[in-house]
Amino acid sequence: MTQDVVPPAVHGRGKPPRKDGLAALAFLSPAIVTFLVFVLAPTAGVLYLSFYDWNLLSDGTFVGTDNFDRLVHDERLLHVYGSTAYMALAILAVNVVVGLLLAVLLETRMPRWLRGFFRLSFLFPFVVSASAVALIWRFLLNKDLGLVNYVLGVIGLDRIDWLGSSAWAPVSVIVVNSWKTIGFSILVYIAGLQAIPDVLREAAIVDGANAWTRFWRITFPMLSPTIFFLVVINTINSFQIFAEPRVLTQGGPGDASRTIVEYLYDRAFGDFDLGYASAIGITFMLVLIALTAIQFRLSRRWTFYE
Amino acid sequence: MSRILARVATFAILVLAALAITAPFLWIFRGAFSASDAELYKLPPTFSPDNLTAANFGKVTDQVPYFRFFVNSIIVSTTITAAQIVTCATAGYAFARLRFRGKGMLFAIVIGSLMIPIQVTIVPLFLVMSKLGLTNTLWSLILPGIFSGFGIFLLRQHFLALPYELEEAAKIDGAGHFRTFARVILPLSGPSIATLGILCFTYWWNDLLLPLVMISDTDRQTLPVGLVLLAGRFSTGSLGTIAAGIAMAIVPVLVVFIAAQRYIVQSIASSGLKL
Incomplete structure (x- = not known):
């Protein structure tokens, strides 16, 4: 904050001191207004509502911390958080690890058009609506008639009840969401890889370092800020998934593939229990903040900024 | 030799990934033009240009x-x-x-x-x-x-x-x-x-x-x-x-x-x- 208040004397190479405050206000006002109205006010609203018993018919009554007492004893909520975390962390891992692998492989020497084709096919599901994606996979993962089980049969494996068993339903959500989102991670990796100066790798080749050493000594540290960016963004995104479980499995069987957003949605717009849903929203926000804070803390140990 | 092997493996992985990612779309596009559901449920998937129709879009x-x-x-x-x-x-x-x-x-x-x-x-x-x-x-x-x-x-x-x-x-x-x-x-x-x-x-x-x-x-x-x-x-x-x-x-x-x-x-x- 202080770095922005520059005293006139040291303001720079002979330029007259400028006051940008007014211009900044003008440039920031659209963002500030929309932030206040559509982010800050609703956030305050969630906090407010979480102390009320509020349904859609009446304006609600103040109940103090009742909603939070309920949270603590809601075993279903705990279970849903567990399945959300399981699916989100797996999606995160696939994006960060498999995405890196595919992006590195794409660096191999090959014709331009072929590289373009691979990039395009990897990124394509990212732009298709999650509900369309989930509908397609609902057919592909069908236990008796689906293509996936057919392929498994061809290579001699047993049929899997992808959508109907509590062991496999979350796996289906993981597969389908990763399939949709991995293209974006690959793209960000490609960009990060392109930013690594060629001289570094060439020097390592001259020194006789093999591909494995080059990856861990040059590519990985140079790429660490990109990896960190993807970890943070993918964590936030994968904890928010809603469409895939909704369309694929309806969160079931039981709560096996239910995510926290689905649970919140059902409490708010299924049971019309808006106060309790708001309390769930608060916990969700706190979880995201805590996860991001932990990641920033840990990142100091492994990221490398030039 | 090992370099050739590495290249083959690289392209095999890339092609497999591209196939896994695009195949569902190909399947959907074929389904969109397919005249009968029975044909769609046939495994392995078949494709014959005679049975194509645009009627599904109207439906x-x-x-x-x-x-x-x-x-x-x-x-x-x-x-x-x-x-x-x-x-x-x-x-x-x-x-x-x-x-x-x-x-x-x-x-x-x-x-x-x-x-x-x-x-x-x-x-x-x-x-x-x-x-x-x-x-x-x-x-x-x-x-x-x-x-x-x-x-x-x-x-x-x-x-x-x-x-x-x-x-x-x-x-x-x-x-x-x-x-x-x-x-x-x-x-x-x-x-x-x-x-x-x-x-x-x-x-x-x-x-x-x-x-x-x-x-x-x-x-x-x-x-x-x-x-x-x-x-x-x-x-x-x-x-x-x-x-x-x-x-x-x-x-x-x-x-x-x-x-x-x-x-x-x-x-x-x-x-x-x-x-």
């Missing part, structure tokens, strides 16, 4: 107001995208180029807003919209999408990477901040604005939660909910019809995406996404 529009969904989705996504470009570009410029009190704190708030996704605030957003009488209108889908912390971050990163020299020249010519922004910065920022545009458009084009919450009138629905409605009827109806519905939803994004994809790579590469 889609008979069963649900598909073009309404489509138009609604276009209106919502393009309006949010245009509005986001304005709010994010102006704010991004302020954070990248202007000196003002509280900049660090405000930028921290922008990054912090990433942790308050719409899923957290959906309940009060719904109450506010219904108090304003906006539920069941497209406004209830547009307004909550206009602010984007990620968009501000993306454009700020890009503006920071632009060289100062051109702006200096403009300033010597007496241009104020607004003219510098409009005449120097924006013309240099096509690719990154296109990237924000595509990321924003596809996000809202795909959103399922907000329309489910805000819209109850079928005619005001957007495509993602529309497809689910169509599929709901499918359980008693035809697989070819739902495939046709999905295919029709995919083609427009596919076209836009192919046209713009090289800008996306270029711009993400030049902006250096780092936190």
Whole structure:
């Protein structure tokens, strides 16, 4: 904050001191207004509502911390958080690890058009609506008639009840969401890889370092800020998934593939229990903040900024 | 020898991945033109050009107001995208180029807003919209999408990477901040604005939660909910019809995406996404 208040004397190479405050206000006002109205006010609203018993018919009554007492004893909520975390962390891992692998492989020497084709096919599901994606996979993962089980049969494996068993339903959500989102991670990796100066790798080749050493000594540290960016963004995104479980499995069987957003949605717009849903929203926000804070803390140990 | 082996393995993995990612789409497009569901359920999948038909597309529009969904989705996504470009570009410029009190704190708030996704605030957003009488209108889908912390971050990163020299020249010519922004910065920022545009458009084009919450009138629905409605009827109806519905939803994004994809790579590469 202080770095922005520059005293006139040291303001720079002979330029007259400028006051940008007014211009900044003008440039920031659209963002500030929309932030206040559509982010800050609703956030305050969630906090407010979480102390009320509020349904859609009446304006609600103040109940103090009742909603939070309920949270603590809601075993279903705990279970849903567990399945959300399981699916989100797996999606995160696939994006960060498999995405890196595919992006590195794409660096191999090959014709331009072929590289373009691979990039395009990897990124394509990212732009298709999650509900369309989930509908397609609902057919592909069908236990008796689906293509996936057919392929498994061809290579001699047993049929899997992808959508109907509590062991496999979350796996289906993981597969389908990763399939949709991995293209974006690959793209960000490609960009990060392109930013690594060629001289570094060439020097390592001259020194006789093999591909494995080059990856861990040059590519990985140079790429660490990109990896960190993807970890943070993918964590936030994968904890928010809603469409895939909704369309694929309806969160079931039981709560096996239910995510926290689905649970919140059902409490708010299924049971019309808006106060309790708001309390769930608060916990969700706190979880995201805590996860991001932990990641920033840990990142100091492994990221490398030039 | 081992180098050849490594190359073969590399391409095998890439081809397998590309196949795994594109095959479901090929299957859907084939389904959309397929005359009978029995053929679609045949395993292994077969393909014969004799059995192709365009009848499924007509069935889609008979069963649900598909073009309404489509138009609604276009209106919502393009309006949010245009509005986001304005709010994010102006704010991004302020954070990248202007000196003002509280900049660090405000930028921290922008990054912090990433942790308050719409899923957290959906309940009060719904109450506010219904108090304003906006539920069941497209406004209830547009307004909550206009602010984007990620968009501000993306454009700020890009503006920071632009060289100062051109702006200096403009300033010597007496241009104020607004003219510098409009005449120097924006013309240099096509690719990154296109990237924000595509990321924003596809996000809202795909959103399922907000329309489910805000819209109850079928005619005001957007495509993602529309497809689910169509599929709901499918359980008693035809697989070819739902495939046709999905295919029709995919083609427009596919076209836009192919046209713009090289800008996306270029711009993400030049902006250096780092936190």
